[in-house]
Amino acid sequence: MGFYRLIGNPGCGSAIVEAAFALSGLPYQTEMLEIWQPGPERERLFQLNPLGQVPVMILPDGSIMTESGAMVLHIIDRAPGAGLAPSPDDPARPAFLRWLVFLVASIYPTFTYGDVPARYVNEKEGQAELRAVTEAECQRYWRLVETGIAGPWMLGETRSALDLYVWVMSHWRPGRQWFRDYCPKLSRIADAVDGDPRLAPVKAANWPS
CATH class of the missing domain: 1.20.1050.10 (Glutathione S-transferase Yfyf (Class Pi); Chain A, domain 2)
Structure with missing residues (x-):
């Protein structure tokens, strides 16, 4: 399985996805970008996400996902045994x-x-x-x-x-x-x-x- 790449900024919502990855056992790498000041890192973020928001997740196949909730649900799907969510048939x-x-x-x-x-x-x-x-x-x-x-x-x-x-x-x-x-x-x-x-x-x- 290839690596996931998580683009984030310290203390931002990317920390939620990073934490989910840490508990999931999935292979991932985190890249922190300077998103608040103009420069090449902020420009790269806008290339990945036109809204200029983190987190951004690059899947192993190179496709891009935004929105932390979607990322967390994807991680849950890929690591169902990690205890990140009740199973679909669980009353919870x-x-x-x-x-x-x-x-x-x-x-x-x-x-x-x-x-x-x-x-x-x-x-x-x-x-x-x-x-x-x-x-x-x-x-x-x-x-x-x-x-x-x-x-x-x-x-x-x-x-x-x-x-x-x-x-x-x-x-x-x-x-x-x-x-x-x-x-x-x-x-x-x-x-x-x-x-x-x-x-x-x-x-x-x-x-x-």
């Missing part, structure tokens, strides 16, 4: 799909539009408002997740790729301390994933101490 599968789509379709956009509001609004006042609105929505959505799960993992007693999303996204705003204060179940998930020794290289590459 619908909940897995529901929360996966919720994370990428509802929570993820709060960062897309709120992290750099100047991309979408010219006026300073409007930028501040967009940032505040997306911050509030992000917190509201996480509270919905918190009340919707029983723990200790997103799907109850079984860990899945959903918990990798929680681990990575809890590093983003509103930040790990906010999760400890307001979403303790999600905070415990993030801490538990953080302690997996198989993810130590991913942690070192994305959040070096």
